[in-house]
Amino acid sequence: DSGVTQTPKHLITATGQRVTLRCSPRSGDLSVYWYQQSLDQGLQFLIHYYNGEERAKGNILERFSAQQFPDLHSELNLSSLELGDSALYFCASSVSYAYEQYFGPGTRLTVT
Amino acid sequence: GQQLNQSPQSMFIQEGEDVSMNCTSSSIFNTWLWYKQEPGEGPVLLIALYKAGELTSNGRLTAQFGITRKDSFLNISASIPSDVGIYFCAGRPLITQGGSEKLVFGKGMKLTVNP
Numbered sequence: 001d002s003g004v005t006q007t008p009k010h011l012i013t014a015t016g017q018r019v020t021l022r023c024s025p026r027s028g029d030l031s032v033y034w035y036q037q038s039l040d041q042g043l044q045f046l047i048h049y050y051n052g053e054e055r056a057k058g059n060i061l062e063r064f065s066a067q068q069f070p071d072l073h074s075e076l077n078l079s080s081l082e083l084g085d086s087a088l089y090f091c092a093s094s095v096s097y098a099y100e101q102y103f104g105p106g107t108r109l110t111v112t
Numbered sequence: 113g114q115q116l117n118q119s120p121q122s123m124f125i126q127e128g129e130d131v132s133m134n135c136t137s138s139s140i141f142n143t144w145l146w147y148k149q150e151p152g153e154g155p156v157l158l159i160a161l162y163k164a165g166e167l168t169s170n171g172r173l174t175a176q177f178g179i180t181r182k183d184s185f186l187n188i189s190a191s192i193p194s195d196v197g198i199y200f201c202a203g204r205p206l207i208t209q210g211g212s213e214k215l216v217f218g219k220g221m222k223l224t225v226n227p
Contacts, residue, residue, distance in 0.1 A: 002154065033214060042219040043155070043200065056214045090154050099143040099204045101215060103154035 003027065004093050004104035012110045018079040021107045025072055025093030031055075032074040033101060034066055037088040049074055081111045118201050118218030126226050131188040133221045135201030143204040144177050144184035145215065150197045158199075159186070181206075191225050198222050 003026035013019055025032050034046040036059075045058035049068035060066075063081075068074040078085060088108050092101035118135045125131060135144070143162055147155035159170050161177035161184060168175055175186045184203070188195055201218040 002156070004154075043217045045214055045217075048214050058214070092154075099215065100145065100157055100160050101202075102157060103147075105154050106152075108152075 002102040002104065004091060004102055006089075006091055006104035006107050008107060009105065010108050010110075012112060013081060014112055015081055015083060017081050017111075018077065019081065019109065021076040021078070021089050021091075021109075023074045023076070023091030023093075023104055025074070025091075026102055029093035029095050029102075030072065031094045031101075032068055032072070033092045033094075034060075034074070034076050035090045035092065037090060037106075039087075043090070046076070078109070083111050085109065086111045116201055116203060116216055116218040118221055120221060121219070122222040122224070124224045124226065125191055127191060127193060129191055131191055131195075131223060132185065133187075133199060133201075134183060134185045135203070135218050136183040137203065137205075137216075138182070140181045140206040141184075141203035141216075142181070142206050143215075144175070145202040146173075146175050146184070146186045147200040147202060148197045149200065149220070155200055188223075191223075193225050193227050196223055196225050 005024045007022045030051045032049045035043045046060040047066050048056040052068050063079050066076045088106045090106045092103045094101045145160050146158045149155040159175040164181050166177040172189045198220040200220045202215040
């Protein structure tokens with residue numbers, strides 16, 4: 001158990017819908033990272049938040065957005081969902097200025 | 113953007129055999145990490161390396177930070193069936209966007225161990 005929690009574990013929704021994925025980092029970690037992993041693909045970095053502020057963006061679509069709240073949990077919002085958005089979404093957390101990222105169990109999103 | 117080349121992409125071995133995999137980059141990295149991911153689970157951190165030339169072990173796993181700072185190696189000795197999974201390398205480039213600690217990941221090496 002990495003100490004990072006993600007909810008829900010599974011999510012099935014229809015095209016055009018909007019969903020919110022939630023992540024709680026390890027106690028004491030200020031950084032939260034979001035990744036997308038499609039079938040047989042590696043981990044694609046989406047976005048990084050540090051102590052509530054956006055620090056870096058990766059290959060995140062305009063239909064996706066994220067935020068980190070004062071209690072340090074983070075939410076990833078996916079809107080106008082398309083079939084191609086079906087994937088595993090992971091969040092990871094790390095302490096300030098350290099590079100070891102600890103991953104949550106992921107949310108499996110299926111868009112039908 | 114920066115990319116990591118991880119090889120081989122997959123390996124099929126017999127239980128008890130040793131496994132080696134590596135990761136290379138065209139640019140200098142100041143951190144190398146190795147993760148293992150099992151089906152339907154999140155990646156689990158195995159080893160972290162922070163200095164060029166550093167050699168670190170974690171049980172039957174040994175990883176090294178290459179002297180050129182552009183590569184890293186992971187070895188698994190005396191493999192067992194529970195070693196099955198996908199092994200990812202990850203690194204932090206020396207030059208990053210906005211000071212973010214974001215990592216660059218390799219595409220993974222799928223390991224199959226036959227009992």
